Amino acid sequence: MADTNTLLERYQPWRRVAEYGFWIVVLTLNAIANSVVALMDVRRAKLDAIAWWEPAVWEFSSTVTILALMPAVVAFTRRYPLHFDTWRRFLPHYVAATVVWSIGHVVGMVSLRMGFYALVGYTYDFGSWPREFFYEYLKDARSFISFVVLVTLYRFVLLRLQGEAALLDAPDVGPPLESVERPERFLVRKLNREFLVAANDIEWVQASGNYANLHVRGRDYPLRSTIAGVEARLDPARFARVHRSYIVNLDHVSMIEPLDTGDARLHLKDGTTVPCSRRYRPSLRERVGAAAAGE
Structure with missing residues (x-):
């Protein structure tokens, strides 16, 4: 096969x-x-x-x-x-x-x-x-x-x-190897097999009803969670909420394109564009600027 x-x-x-x-x-x-x-x-x-x-x-x-x-x-x-x-x-x-x-x-x-x-x-x-x-x-x-x-x-x-993403479960005995509240990896089930996807490999997240689609290297992994729930579990130093339906990995943002409406369009390194609402735009600019200054 x-x-x-x-x-x-x-x-x-x-x-x-x-x-x-x-x-x-x-x-x-x-x-x-x-x-x-x-x-x-x-x-x-x-x-x-x-x-x-x-x-x-x-x-x-x-x-x-x-x-x-x-x-x-x-x-x-x-x-x-x-x-x-x-x-x-x-x-x-x-x-x-x-x-x-x-x-x-x-x-x-x-x-x-x-x-x-x-x-x-x-x-x-x-x-x-x-x-x-x-x-x-x-x-x-x-x-x-x-x-x-x-x-x-x-x-x-x-x-x-x-594949479909899921959070890692806490072990039945003993402490978890990593934080369950802010996991370093997500479990992906695909065709009766299981894989681990590093949280930092997530490029952007999009809300879809009661699911949030994790976009990783051109693939979508639906996770049964709200977009707010995913945001709480991702590293805030690396990920930013840019829209009520989107979260982006700041390492993958290549350009912020201002729009005449006050919103913005984010261009990612893989060519994808993600909307950024005016509500999140100022904090995003500050964080991107701070990250650039620290390099």
């Missing part, structure tokens, strides 16, 4: 291409199939008033709009991640999201259809908006749920392949 680390490392440079490609290929094939079926239904019903190209316009206008909205779905599921202990709390957010998704989908595809019809000298009639929107919402809600499930499962598989 090929080493999981090697497979993941090979996949990472192609990850975005694979993710975008998956949705483009799947949704395009679905649009083609639906167009053919719709055209067959039109011909069987002998609806001669409908041109042969109209079913394709209906389907592809929907597909293009969905592709445009997919980054929002990914961002939404990252902001409100679904776990066994969070789904009840986030359920109202997801119910509201189905409505927002449907509005965006309907407005987008109808606009595209009206534009194309006008381009070829036709007029597109969506029909009664309340009735037609309710009809579209019933379909859109199911589609949205399906997309959320696929994105969540994909993210779950990636995290499990990379």
Whole structure:
């Protein structure tokens, strides 16, 4: 069996291409199939008033709009991640999201259809908006749920392949070899094996619901903890809270980019950018300046 680390490392440079490609290929094939079926239904019903190209316009206008909205779905599921202990709390957010998704989908595809019809000298009639929107919402809600499930499962598989972090337990007998309150290492479980990750190797930490993702050399290790809980366990001389959802290792900050909003953007040595809110910016500048003066 090929080493999981090697497979993941090979996949990472192609990850975005694979993710975008998956949705483009799947949704395009679905649009083609639906167009053919719709055209067959039109011909069987002998609806001669409908041109042969109209079913394709209906389907592809929907597909293009969905592709445009997919980054929002990914961002939404990252902001409100679904776990066994969070789904009840986030359920109202997801119910509201189905409505927002449907509005965006309907407005987008109808606009595209009206534009194309006008381009070829036709007029597109969506029909009664309340009735037609309710009809579209019933379909859109199911589609949205399906997309959320696929994105969540994909993210779950990636995290499990990379591993899940946990704090070291205190020994049953005798004192611990290192501070349990401020550990020097985190335990990573991956594919029924356990590894130790040095706390100082953590480059940055991002809050994700009831988890905090520890970023170490391009990998994410989810730790079941709040971002405040992680902050309390990391060395304050080395790590700094820069946002309500982010902690950075000061050794990995290469540049602080001020923004006109008063916030800042942190550039890390690996090319990653992390937001820094105006609340934490002054203390960060002081600490980085003090560290530079002490070198």
